[in-house]
Amino acid sequence: MGTAAVVSLLATLLGACSVPVPGVPSAAESVTRSGVDPSFVRGTDGGLTDRLAAATVTDVQDYWRQTFEPTFGRAWQDLKGGFYSVDSSSRSAKPAPCTEKASDVEGNAFYCPSADAIAWDRSALLPVLREKYGDAAVVIVLAHEIGHAVHHRAGVGVAEQRQQPSRYPTILTEAMADCYAGAFVRWVADGRAPHLRINGGQLDSALGALVSFRDPVGTAKTDRSAHGNAFDRVSAFQDGFQQGPKLCSGMSVDNRKFTQTTFTSFDDRASGGNMEFDRMIGSVTADLDNYFNALVTQRGGSWRRPTVRVDVPHPECEGRDQGPVAFCPATGRIELDGADEVSRLHTRIGDYATGTLVATRYGLAAQSALGRPVRGEAATKTALCLAGAYTGTVFGRREGFGLSPGDLDEAVQVLLGYDYGARDVAGEAVHSGFDRVEAFRNGALGGPAACGFG
Incomplete structure (x- = not known):
């Protein structure tokens, strides 16, 4: 256009x-x-x-x-x-x-x-x-x-x-x-x-x-x-x-941040910016753990590193269906249906579709660690926002785990098209794709403070 x-x-x-x-x-x-x-x-x-x-x-x-x-x-x-x-x-x-x-x-x-x-x-x-x-x-x-x-x-x-x-x-x-x-x-x-x-x-x-x-x-x-x-x-x-x-x-180049970037390496361009599923899970969970450990401890909480399982056919936590990605407060586990739906989205959309969904579960884990509710619309929107806040810190990194040019688009696509990342621990979801993307975007642009974690 x-x-x-x-x-x-x-x-x-x-x-x-x-x-x-x-x-x-x-x-x-x-x-x-x-x-x-x-x-x-x-x-x-x-x-x-x-x-x-x-x-x-x-x-x-x-x-x-x-x-x-x-x-x-x-x-x-x-x-x-x-x-x-x-x-x-x-x-x-x-x-x-x-x-x-x-x-x-x-x-x-x-x-x-x-x-x-x-x-x-x-x-x-x-x-x-x-x-x-x-x-x-x-x-x-x-x-x-x-x-x-x-x-x-x-x-x-x-x-x-x-x-x-x-x-x-x-x-x-x-x-x-x-x-x-x-x-x-x-x-x-x-x-x-x-x-x-x-x-x-x-x-x-x-x-x-x-x-x-x-x-x-x-x-x-x-x-x-x-x-x-x-x-x-x-x-x-x-x-x-x-x-x-x-x-x-009032938009101008001075007050408008554009996230569109070019590939910075031949290898990244050759892969289209996508990691294989298992490598992505290993890289993103380690990075998420570091981010949320700091986020929680800086706010007086005690962070317990979630145990991540990727081979659970139908994740259920406390008898509740959260879909193909789930956070289990009682055990501190994050479970993924890695052999079916999540891997399908990984292949169809891109690796940061996986990263985004996993990040929302870490967002619930952070709220649990601080004694905040993990049920209800406010909890799910906060989890989405925290996933965005994490993504905002990764964007533009020059060392370690970082985002490729298409990763933010993959986040938008998976949030707009699917409610998996917007479900609370009881499986209740934010049904509006517009609202899901907005909550994520607020965190990506405004950081944890935009999520009520000032």
């Missing part, structure tokens, strides 16, 4: 190592509460996909008519160039602005600043989004593109980016657009949009699309086409959702 240049997203969407989000049945429901005639969209076929797109861009512009002036001190101007629906498979279809032929739009949606217009592929992008992630994914993608129109109107346009690339790198303007999309989606989720509605299950599914649009692992954050890794993109979206457009407008 870019500005000016047309960058194909279909290959990314279909080929990225993304995790299908289980979600809930409501994620498949329509997000449209009332229809919008798409005849104002140039090239439209009048079908269901363009009707959804029309409802989205109508509500997004309505949102900015209400919000732009309080945010930026001047009135919103609707897009002068309008909106274009393109059938990229048709040889006779007219090209959209910033393109030479219809096929240039294949698998893409974009904002063309020279024409002040938005275009989308109704044959090879929007239907794929709808099928894979639900209607809300279309809403997020188009809200992101109009987000580019917002920062252009706010004074961060093509000229500024060309003249001051270090001040306005692409990854920053992409984060702004993600943030503005999050602010708009919050308005929809609060029931204020005339034509759209989004519930929690739909939002979780749609965030899966945002994860799929991350940059290839190892892309430098200074790359001229960088959009951000999954952690950075979801973080920007959640910041907009939680704090609104004012925060988005």
Whole structure:
């Protein structure tokens, strides 16, 4: 999802190592509460996909008519160039602005600043989004593109980016657009949009699309086409959702931390940044023990190193099912179904999916060691937050156990797609993927203090 240049997203969407989000049945429901005639969209076929797109861009512009002036001190101007629906498979279809032929739009949606217009592929992008992630994914993608129109109107346009690339790198303007999309989606989720509605299950599914649009692992954050890794993109979206457009407008290279990194060694690049399962377990548990020993003892507690077992088919602690990763307070054990589900996620997502799940169990162990509750939503969110706090200390290490470029994305994927790391010792879980990622992110960016361990 870019500005000016047309960058194909279909290959990314279909080929990225993304995790299908289980979600809930409501994620498949329509997000449209009332229809919008798409005849104002140039090239439209009048079908269901363009009707959804029309409802989205109508509500997004309505949102900015209400919000732009309080945010930026001047009135919103609707897009002068309008909106274009393109059938990229048709040889006779007219090209959209910033393109030479219809096929240039294949698998893409974009904002063309020279024409002040938005275009989308109704044959090879929007239907794929709808099928894979639900209607809300279309809403997020188009809200992101109009987000580019917002920062252009706010004074961060093509000229500024060309003249001051270090001040306005692409990854920053992409984060702004993600943030503005999050602010708009919050308005929809609060029931204020005339034509759209989004519930929690739909939002979780749609965030899966945002994860799929991350940059290839190892892309430098200074790359001229960088959009951000999954952690950075979801973080920007959640910041907009939680704090609104004012925060988005104030983003800069001085106050925005981007976690996207390149590979630092040939061996890491060759392995894709992934360790084998047994080696990962040995490395991460030793490091987690050191981290949580210090965390607990510094706060007056007594740390007992958990005994980690990786060969338990169906972990149960005190007769409770925590899923494939479990912390047993009575025995001090951490048990994993290492021969089945956890190893499957390790292979499918990456090694730090395993690391993240194990870290959440250490988070429960730390709370137990300090006499804090290990049941209830507060305990599970704290465990997620502490797993994030640990991850934040590992990020950027140059010696010892450290993170590879794709590891934070693997954490986001496993937390968004599965509730295993968000279960308490009784097996009760935080069911919202959005909330799970947010709790982890709070710890990663704010440290133990953000988890109530000041």
